[in-house]
Amino acid sequence: xxxxxxxxxxxxxxxxxxxxxxxxxxxxxxxxxxxxxxxxxxxxxxxxxxxxxxxxxxxxxxxxxxxxxxxxxxxxxxxxxxxxxxxxxxxxxxxxxxxxxxxxxxxxxxxxxxxxxxxxxxxxxxxxxxxxxxxxxxxxxxxxxxxxxxxxxxxxxxxxxxxxxxxxxxxxxxxxxxxxxxxxxxxxxxxxxxxxxxxxxxxxxxxxxxxxxxxxxxxxxxxxxxxxxxxxxxxxxxxxxxxxxxxxxxxxxxxxxxxxxxxxxxxxxxxxxxxxxxxxxxxxxxxxxxxxxxxxxxxxxxxxxxxxxxxxxxxxxxxxxxxxxxxxxxxxxxxxxxxxxxxxxxxxxxxxxxxxxxxxxxxxxxxxxxxxxxxxxxxxxxxxxxxxxxxxxxxxxxxxxxxxxxxxxxxxxxxxxxxxxxxxxxxxxxxxxxxxxxxxxxxxxxxxxxxxxxxxxxxxxxxxxxxxxxxxxxxxxxxxxxxxxxxxxxxxxxxxxxxxxxxxxxxxxxxxxxxxxxxxxxxxxxxxxxxxxxxxxxxxxxxxxxxxxxxxxxxxxxxxxxxxxxxxxxxxx
Amino acid sequence: xxxxxxxxxxxxxxxxxxxxxxxxxxxxxxxxxxxxxxxxxxxxxxxxxxxxxxxxxxxxxxxxxxxxxxxxxxxxxxxxxxxxxxxxxxxxxxxxxxxxxxxxxxxxxxxxxxxxxxxxxxxxxxxxxxxxxxxxxxxxxxxxxxxxxxxxxxxxxxxxxxx
Numbered sequence: 001x002x003x004x005x006x007x008x009x010x011x012x013x014x015x016x017x018x019x020x021x022x023x024x025x026x027x028x029x030x031x032x033x034x035x036x037x038x039x040x041x042x043x044x045x046x047x048x049x050x051x052x053x054x055x056x057x058x059x060x061x062x063x064x065x066x067x068x069x070x071x072x073x074x075x076x077x078x079x080x081x082x083x084x085x086x087x088x089x090x091x092x093x094x095x096x097x098x099x100x101x102x103x104x105x106x107x108x109x110x111x112x113x114x115x116x117x118x119x120x121x122x123x124x125x126x127x128x129x130x131x132x133x134x135x136x137x138x139x140x141x142x143x144x145x146x147x148x149x150x151x152x153x154x155x156x157x158x159x160x161x162x163x164x165x166x167x168x169x170x171x172x173x174x175x176x177x178x179x180x181x182x183x184x185x186x187x188x189x190x191x192x193x194x195x196x197x198x199x200x201x202x203x204x205x206x207x208x209x210x211x212x213x214x215x216x217x218x219x220x221x222x223x224x225x226x227x228x229x230x231x232x233x234x235x236x237x238x239x240x241x242x243x244x245x246x247x248x249x250x251x252x253x254x255x256x257x258x259x260x261x262x263x264x265x266x267x268x269x270x271x272x273x274x275x276x277x278x279x280x281x282x283x284x285x286x287x288x289x290x291x292x293x294x295x296x297x298x299x300x301x302x303x304x305x306x307x308x309x310x311x312x313x314x315x316x317x318x319x320x321x322x323x324x325x326x327x328x329x330x331x332x333x334x335x336x337x338x339x340x341x342x343x344x345x346x347x348x349x350x351x352x353x354x355x356x357x358x359x360x361x362x363x364x365x366x367x368x369x370x371x372x373x374x375x376x377x378x379x380x381x382x383x384x385x386x387x388x389x390x391x392x393x394x395x396x397x398x399x400x401x402x403x404x405x406x407x408x409x410x411x412x413x414x415x416x417x418x419x420x421x422x423x424x425x426x427x428x429x430x431x432x433x434x435x436x437x438x439x440x441x442x443x444x445x446x447x448x449x450x451x452x453x454x455x456x457x458x459x460x461x462x463x464x465x466x467x468x469x470x471x472x473x474x475x476x477x478x479x480x481x482x483x484x485x486x487x488x489x490x491x492x493x494x495x496x497x498x499x500x501x502x503x504x505x506x507x508x509x510x511x512x513x514x515x516x517x518x519x520x521x522x523x524x525x526x527x528x529x530x531x532x533x534x535x536x537x538x539x540x541x542x543x544x545x546x547x548x549x550x551x552x553x554x555x556x557x558x559x560x561x562x563x564x565x566x567x568x569x570x571x572x573x
Numbered sequence: 574x575x576x577x578x579x580x581x582x583x584x585x586x587x588x589x590x591x592x593x594x595x596x597x598x599x600x601x602x603x604x605x606x607x608x609x610x611x612x613x614x615x616x617x618x619x620x621x622x623x624x625x626x627x628x629x630x631x632x633x634x635x636x637x638x639x640x641x642x643x644x645x646x647x648x649x650x651x652x653x654x655x656x657x658x659x660x661x662x663x664x665x666x667x668x669x670x671x672x673x674x675x676x677x678x679x680x681x682x683x684x685x686x687x688x689x690x691x692x693x694x695x696x697x698x699x700x701x702x703x704x705x706x707x708x709x710x711x712x713x714x715x716x717x718x719x720x721x722x723x724x725x726x727x728x729x730x731x732x733x734x735x736x
């Protein structure tokens with residue numbers, strides 16, 4: 001029997017759970033735990049410069065690996081600073097365990113120094129949270145946290161630990177809990193076979209099918225099954241923003257992304273489909289446009305591990321609750337065995353129609369209306385230089401949409417972005433989280449001059465841990481997406497969307513010990529990127545000046561159906 | 574339509590606030606809520622009434638089921654059920670009013686549980702409509718104070734909500 005203090009239990013449990021890195025920032029309520037971490041060498045702590053970055057680093061580790069990322073923040077402001085990152089993970093169903101310090105139990109409720117009701121504050125943005133009431137609970141509470149975070153529909157779990165639960169002199173028996181069982185939480189392990197049969201029947205009899213794959217396919221590691229199914233049936237595949245990479249982006253059967261800034265062929269195909277197989281997309285407002293006009297002729301099969309995601313926005317004709325890997329395996333098996341004679345002629349006509357839509361826009365953009373480079377050109381060059389194989393961590397705004405549209409992801413878990421919450425400041429810490437865990441991979445943060453400044457202090461963390469990632473700052477000197485909406489809806493009254501007094505980014509990154517580069521002309525773009533990526537052991541910040549007047553297209557017309565889009569500033573479907 | 578949802582959940586600190594938080598977070602309506610531990614002290618039974626169309630009720634039950642502490646739930650209004658609410662009501666009782674109040678209490682099968690020279694405190698159980706009717710019969714000028722527990726309910730027959 002081993003006796004450990006609460007603080008030692010935290011450190012020891014994390015080691016026993018196989019956690020390599022935790023991301024955090026110390027403070028009064030955590031001093032015992034930080035002392036315990038100091039006295040062991042299994043779990044490495046990464047010191048960020050702001051707690052939000054710790055959560056994004058852990059989140060990125062989870063997105064890249066599928067395993068929960070671990071965060072350690074102190075009570076009060078440490079905890080509240082982490083909330084944005086927790087909410088980001090919650091919206092995108094990312095497994096994460098956040099350990100927050102809390103003031104001593106006897107002070108709770110007295111408005112003590114650095115006290116904040118973390119369990120209360122995070123309640124709406126976590127999968128679950130809990131507060132430790134006695135030190136003996138720590139190992140099992142943490143085990144529960146990891147279990148809940150990583151099973152079913154993944155999500156963040158907060159464990160709040162009052163300081164007196166970690167007192168070094170008070171020791172308790174420690175046993176690593178190998179497993180955990182909860183009577184009130186039993187994630188479903190397979191889909192209903194009758195429903196799956198119905199789905200396959202619709203699938204093989206479809207004349208105008210579309211397979212829509214979302215983030216759920218990534219969480220379930222089911223890309224292979226998806227690809228096999230789509231190729232076997234020769235059906236078109238659409239990937240949501242969260243699902244990019246689950247189907248090869250360079251494959252001719254890939255139609256791109258649906259929704260607000262989706263491709264013409266993806267939106268048109270979905271609107272005119274007679275059957276949509278939705279795999280793990282929650283069909284949020286950025287995809288459906290007006291739900292009452294959503295895909296009027298389609299039978300909708302919706303597979304999701306979370307029953308509440310089914311028929312939440314759009315009623316499903318065949319709902320299937322289950323993990324996508326096992327459901328897809330069963331769909332594949334039944335589809336292969338199906339003796340239904342498929343209507344090849346209808347499918348050929350469908351593909352003809354899709355190719356026509358593809359030609360209609362095809363991701364073209366004007367280059368003759370500005371002296372400056374276009375943001376799309378930057379992403380295309382980046383994709384070329386990195387051979388489409390980098391981990392791309394995006395911030396939020398126009399550059400995010402351009403990256404999603406023009407970087408062709410052929411593998412899952414390579415595209416990391418805050419899709420649900422839309423958190424500016426996500427990109428840099430996310431890239432750090434990936435680079436730390438995958439030091440031999442190319443990791444790039446695609447950002448803008450607005451987003452990067454939301455967590456730019458992390459350049460210091462990058463220097464401390466030698467994280468030679470690349471930052472491509474698509475600099476349009478304005479909050480591009482805000483400006484775009486102001487152009488479209490507010491007669492170009494650019495209220496607060498202009499970034500004045502930008503820093504000299506090159507000097508700034510040099511001050512942090514990194515390399516800064518600038519690109520102002522298209523001719524220099526590729527060569528500069530190549531030069532930057534050749535500097536394997538340096539963080540390089542590439543500041544690229546682009547046309548500030550560019551808009552993201554296609555763009556769905558508000559309150560209309562999926563097929564109603566602006567294709568450029570002047571052209572509509 | 575009005576629904577009565579009965580929830581069996583872990584009797585843990587914070588579980589109730591999670592349920593209540595869910596309703597405000599997701600813009601669900603909550604008409605009444607009552608909660609207490611069951612015969613098994615590790616479990617609580619929570620009954621809530623809410624109003625919404627089928628889609629909303631479906632979301633409410635799915636979202637409640639997602640809460641880690643929720644063990645099971647049932648929408649009682651989907652089947653035959655019994656619902657009861659308890660009300661304590663203070664009524665002005667002066668002069669001739671005193672006999673009139675007693676008559677009404679008898680008609681509604683209530684009980685006078687406390688008496689002063691000018692006030693009766695009446696206890697009444699029944700479904701919500703019955704309690705509403707009693708208040709109306711007494712008349713708004715005579716009612717001094719009303720306390721209602723909110724609806725509690727149980728399915729008829731063999732059906733039970735348990736582990």
